[in-house]
Amino acid sequence: MTAPTDGYPRRYDSEGLGMSDLERRTHAIGVDIGGTNIRAGVVSWDGEILDTVHAPTPRSAASLERALEGTIRELMQRHEISAVGLAIAGFLTRDRTTVRFAPHLPWRQAAVGSDLTRRLGVPVVLEHDANSAAWAEYRFGAAKGSENVVIIAIGTGIGAALLIDGEIFRGSYGIAPELGHIQVVPDGRTCPCGKRGCWERYCSGTSLIDTAIELLASQPSMSTPLAREVRMDPGSISGRRITAAAQDGDPLGEATVAEFARWLGVGLAMVSDIYDPDLIVIGGGVGSSAPMYLDEAREHYAAMVTGAGHRPLARIRRAQMGEEAAMIGAADVARAARSESTSG
Structure with a gap:
């Protein structure tokens, strides 16, 4: 049995129309492979997680594949499984069988999909973790119907x-879209990607820390609880601490979150100029603090998008699927890809 290597996930409606009886009876496994932990779950056709297994992420490629095989087999012993999807933070080939590069995992040009398909006897499909989460939101969450x-x-x-x-866009080589590395500030803050001024250096959990330090440097007389903490030990400050300070009314915390909202609006306007979406969904760890900044970001977005005041604006919503989104989406992508390969 070979893993499916072409096509996009087939569209199903919320009642599962378009699925065979076999697809409803069998389940898929979604595996979210993080740099620290592997989280695997059995997912039904309607997005319900029925069973889970967790394991630490090994450091070597061979050990990682053995750990994945063991984790998946454990679930396969308890459930009838039709396909397996792996959610991976890294660059994949467009056919979703090979990991080109994953910065937090040991794989380099590794044919993970075909290797695990051969070992397990069921199709194993790779997917970028962001695409997996997006597919979960599209099928079951905030993006349903868009x-x-x-x-x-x-x-x-x-x-x-x-x-x-309604189809995941991967680009010609399976890498798109790296929106976090669009340059928004020429010669701006350094980024781990090797460039300077990337959007994520001004709009992320780590960017909050840099922004707080820069704001305090420009206003040295500021004296607030957060300002004193930053002066005393800037290395101990986290994005979570900054958002908590903002919620408590700390002026430095509030100013930092306001800058974050501005940069989010700037980036969303650029994204809308390029893609013209009808919906933008905000998720991730910092996404959980969206009530603090999303309304202000919407205002910046509406003011900065090209043709402001003369065009429809994308709706901006919070993600709904939470930390399990990548697991659910990877399972559903694998199930749909298997269905395409068997029906074609």
Whole structure:
């Protein structure tokens, strides 16, 4: 049995129309492979997680594949499984069988999909973790019913995914869209990607820290609880601490979050100029604090988008699927890809 290597996930409606009886009876496994932990779950056709297994992420490629095989087999012993989807933060080939490069995992040009398909005897499909989460939102969450959607996951950096006419867009080589590395400030803050001034350096959890330090440097007389903490030990400050300070009314915290909202609006306007989506979904770890900044970001977006005042604006919503989105989406992508390969 070989893994499916072409096509996009087939569209199903919320009642599962378009699925065979076999697709409803069998389940798929979604695996969210993080740099620290592997989280695997059995997912039903309607997005319900039925069973889970967690394991630490090994450091070597061979050990990681053995750990994945063991984790998946454990679930396969308890459930009838039709396909497996792996959600991976890294660059994949467009056919979703090979990991080109994953910065937090040991794989380099590794044919993970075909190797695990051979070992397990069921199709194993790879998917970018942001695409997996986006697909979960499209099928079951905030993007359900929309056609042209941009998903922005804001955490340590910015992950992004794009759905065009209800299909995941991957680009010619499986890498798109790296929206977090669009340059918004020429010669701006350095980015781990090697460039300067990337959007995620001004609009992410780590950017909050840099912004707070820069604001305090420009206003040295500021004296607030957060300002004193930053002066005393800037290395101990986290994005979570800054948002908590803002919620408590700390002026430095509020100013930092306001800058974050401005840069989010700037980036969303650029994204809308390029893709013209009908919906933008904001998720990720910093996305959970969206009530603090989303209304202000909407105002910046509406003012800065090209043709402001003379064009429809994208709706901007919070993600709904939470931390399990990548697991659910990877399972559903794998199930649909298997269905395409068997029906074609």
